[in-house]
Amino acid sequence: MTRVSRIVALSILLIAGCGGAEAHSFGVTYNLPIPVWMYAFAASATLALSFLMLGFFMSGGGSKRVSRxxxxxxxxxxxxxxxxxxxxxxxxxxxxxxxxxxxxxxxxxxxxxxxxxxxxxxxxxxxxxxxxxxxxxxxxxxxxxxxxxxxxxxxxxxxxxxxxxxxxxxxxxxxxxxxxxxxxxxxxxxxxxxxxxxxxxxxxxxxxxxxxxxxxxxxxxxxxxxxxxxxxxxxxxxxxxxxxxxxxxxxxxFAALTEDTAEHPSLLLFVLFMLSSTAFDGAHETLPFVQMFWKYIFPPLTWVIAQPYSFFVTLYYVWQWIMLWLSPFIYLAIYLTFVWMMTGSGLSLRERALTFCYSLIPIAFVYNVCHYFTLLFTDGPRLLQLISDPFGVGADFFGTAKLAQAQIIPPASFVWHTQVGLILLGHLVSVYLAHVQALWIFPEKRKALWSQFPMLILMIAFTTVGLWILSLPIGAGQVMDPLPTGSLLPPAKAIGDVAGGSGTTHPIMTRLCMRELNLGKERHGSVFCLPMPALPATS
Structure with missing residues (x-):
């Protein structure tokens, strides 16, 4: 196991070696108490240790799965x-x-x-x-x-x-x-x-x-x-x-995740899109993603395409749409690469890919929770008001229109550490489920354990990338049109656009800016509001 341990440790170091940043869960800057690479390294080490403990304590070599x-x-x-x-x-x-x-x-x-x-x-x-x-x-x-x-x-x-x-x-x-x-x-x-x-x-x-x-x-x-x-x-x-x-x-x-396997590659793609779409949503408004287009794609295009800046704003969103739609296929290629490394089961690549498909669902679920659970605090209580006045005409059918007036904004430290804990928990569950599946399809416990090292590295990669995305600062103000490159959209203007019915601001980002505006904070670099391409106003 010495050689294997070295490989795992090296993989953890390589994957976890990313720089620190600031959490972007909502519109207040939060400086992490320690660099994000330390969180990633600790989470990765926990996954590796848990994997080794599973391999030591779990029995294998049989046709039994976890029973519900x-x-x-x-x-x-x-x-x-x-x-x-x-x-x-x-x-x-x-x-x-x-x-x-x-x-x-x-x-x-x-x-x-x-x-x-x-x-x-x-x-x-x-x-x-x-x-x-x-x-x-x-x-x-x-x-x-x-x-x-x-x-x-x-x-x-x-x-x-x-x-x-x-x-x-x-x-x-x-x-x-x-x-x-x-x-x-x-x-x-x-x-x-x-x-x-x-x-x-x-x-x-x-x-x-x-x-x-x-x-x-x-x-x-x-x-x-x-x-x-x-x-x-x-x-x-x-x-x-x-x-x-x-x-x-x-x-x-989680027992149901091991009772069955995905019945068709289309269902595998569906699960992978649950993963990739949430990761894309978390990344596509961050500074590195925006800079990918405006620093490395936009300048060369201006030499070959003589168009106004508004054309490239539209092209930027088309590029984002294409990246979104390609994301499950990119994840599929990565997933199949690691599944291909598992040998000795007697199953084809397709069968192995479908067998381990459901082990990714806990990761997809915690990704979703980590990215959006704060909206349950900030926007969820408004349903008490809206159910009494659903059409927004000033009615109060159930006497709840005046309830929950104060917005609940969870502390940034609570949000970040909840996200870290959830991501780690989801990946630990997925490592366990993948190991259970391996014990079912591989004839010997030793082969089952060896087969799971590629999956372990994949889980570590998902963990590290997930934490890195959550830590990135939002930085998409420079895509405004007709404002020049590098300009920012103040929260007050974003709120004004939405209130005026133009619908030019992303709804989630509007809520983030609303939170910041309600706190009485001015724009000083904590969150950029991402505008949409200009469309005719809806009456």
Missing amino acids: AIEIEAVVPRIPCTIFRYLSVFLLALTILTGIFGTQLPLNNFSLTFFWVGFVLGFAYLTALIGDVYDFINPWRVICDAIGRFHPKAFEGCVRYPAWLAYYPALLLYMGFIWLELFGHATPRTLGLTLLGYTLLNFAAAACFGADAWFRYGEFFAVFFRLLGKISPIAYVQSAGPEPNVKARIGRP
């Missing part, structure tokens, strides 16, 4: 299930209606806060705790089932779902969803119309391919929450029918 069952099973009462099904339909309708017909001021409209913070973030994190409840409260599926009671053949499908399509429709829709989040100028009306269009798409696809096939393979929220639900110790089993009985099985956390 602890023989606790209960029937979920029908009435709560029915209530939550129809509540999900009501919330979908309310989000669409408030988005289209309500006020277009983002902070006063129910749709944006509920969808992006309550549903996309809060419900995702809840799913990892209590399991995939979305499977039986999916509002689009609930509507299809309700229609099916009166027209039984409406969603049985007129075309057999092609096997080669697999999860590619869900992947494409997921990529479009992330593009909308990052670059789509999601005003309330835009969001409402998008959800309306997505509703019609689901109905059309369910009628064409059948509801069972479409909501398994094509509806990307169903795929997304199903994957996150595998983290939970609770699994749900439904009986067939429009009002199915639901049983809950309680077992060990």
Whole structure:
């Protein structure tokens, strides 16, 4: 083990040797108490030590995987299930209606806060705790089932779902969803119309391919929450029918991630995009990423393309879109390289890649939590106000419109150290899950241990890069148009643009600037507001 230990130690030193910076989780500069490379080195060393302990204590060489069952099973009462099904339909309708017909001021409209913070973030994190409840409260599926009671053949499908399509429709829709989040100028009306269009798409696809096939393979929220639900110790089993009985099985956390393997490469790409899109979101507004274009790509282009600065601003965003869409394939190439290094199992490269796919889900989950959990503190409480005045017309239906007036801003040190802890925990779980899978597919414990050194190095790389991205300072003010290169967009102007309905500022960055503005801080280099390319104002 001496030679192997040297290789691991050298890999840790090489990967962890990155410079220090400042955390960019929200709009206040926070100087790390120690350089970021020390955090990365400590986290990497912890991963390596945990790996060696797993190799020493865990038995192997068999066909057993981690079992979920602890023989606790209960029937979920029908009435709560029915209530939550129809509540999900009501919330979908309310989000669409408030988005289209309500006020277009983002902070006063129910749709944006509920969808992006309550549903996309809060419900995702809840799913990892209590399991995939979305499977039986999916509002689009609930509507299809309700229609099916009166027209039984409406969603049985007129075309057999092609096997080669697999999860590619869900992947494409997921990529479009992330593009909308990052670059789509999601005003309330835009969001409402998008959800309306997505509703019609689901109905059309369910009628064409059948509801069972479409909501398994094509509806990307169903795929997304199903994957996150595998983290939970609770699994749900439904009986067939429009009002199915639901049983809950309680077992060990993460066990579902080892019970099955990804069934198709498209699902592997979906998981990798869960990873890469969050990493991209964390990196694409940081100074190194911005400088990659404006310092190394933009100057040579000006010699061969005679266009005004506004043209290159548009080109900059096109370049970002391409990088976003290529990100899962870049991650796939890296992942396959390390999986290719695992030899001796008798499985093909494809089979090995699919076998270890689910071990990446805890990393994808903690990346998401680390990047966005502060929004649950800063924006989540606003839902108490907005539910009483969802259209932003000054109503107070439930007497909660005046609640939660003070914004909750967690301390920067708490945010940073929570992020470090979560990233380390997620990677430790992934190392454990990968080791369990290795013990299942490799005939001998020694071969299983040796096979996991490439995965260990990959996990260390993910850990280090994740911490490095979180530590980077935001620095995208120099892409403003028509301001000259290097100019900054003050928070007050960003807030004014949004309040005026132009929708030229990224929603998340607007919230960051709002936090800074509410604190009474002036712009002195802590956060740059990232503007979007100028578009016609939405009335």
